[in-house]
Amino acid sequence: MEATAAAAVRVLVADDHPVVREGLCAMLASDPGIEVVGQAGSGEEAVALTQRLVPDVVLLDLRMGGMDGVGATGHIRRQTPHTKVVIVTTYEDDSDILRAVEAGAAGYLLKGSSRAELTGAVHAAARGETVLTPSLAGKLFRARTVxxxxxxxxxxxxxxxxxxxxxxxxxxxxxxxxxxxxxxxxxxxxxxxxxxxxxxxxxxxxxxxxxx
Missing domain, CATH: 1.10.10.10 (Winged helix-like DNA-binding domain superfamily/Winged helix DNA-binding domain)
Structure with missing residues (x-):
């Protein structure tokens, strides 16, 4: 009922590995409340497509050739402030998580996240909520020592x-x-x-x- 009552969350998927992109898109396609509106293979392409498509949420790989996920996040948040960015990556380094959040990312998920975790994160980010894989919370907190x-x-x-x-x-x-x-x-x-x-x-x- 909720999915039909409200407009679907429009998502752009950005990853430099086509197989990973297709896998993420397939997981998102299982949710009728989510619409994948585009795919990008680099940080630069993600920024350009976000400006053109203005999605609600961008799922963004952290490490790509050229502009990385953190750099792309900064550009997207400055140019399209209503679009939320969720980093989806295989890396759990404390400094990477901190850099992504400080660049304006709404969340940080691991690529091993389940279908339910991924789709739930997209909906949560679109609502303006913070999205962080529980296992990463402690890492982020330890990285902030001020x-x-x-x-x-x-x-x-x-x-x-x-x-x-x-x-x-x-x-x-x-x-x-x-x-x-x-x-x-x-x-x-x-x-x-x-x-x-x-x-x-x-x-x-x-x-x-x-x-x-």
């Missing part, structure tokens, strides 16, 4: 709701404050946490013990 800043109680409340996937308008209704006020609290939290987007803010706050 001192915890002081967030106000309201900033923590806002980030708590962001972590549950709520939009600014929805958070405003929950807290009985205006959407613009929610945005102000978020921007202040971003500055204190030294991050530039919602996903990185939630992950950083969790790692530093600022959210329950």
């Amino acid at each position: 001192e915890a800043p002081l967030l106000s109680g309201r900033e923590c409340e806002v980030l708590q709701w962001v972590g549950q996937g709520l939009t600014n308008a929805e958070i405003g209704r929950k807290l009985f404050i205006g959407e613009a006020t929610v945005k102000t609290h978020l921007l202040r939290a971003f500055k204190k946490l030294d991050v530039s987007d919602r996903t990185a803010a939630v992950i950083t706050a969790l790692e530093r013990g600022l959210l329950s």
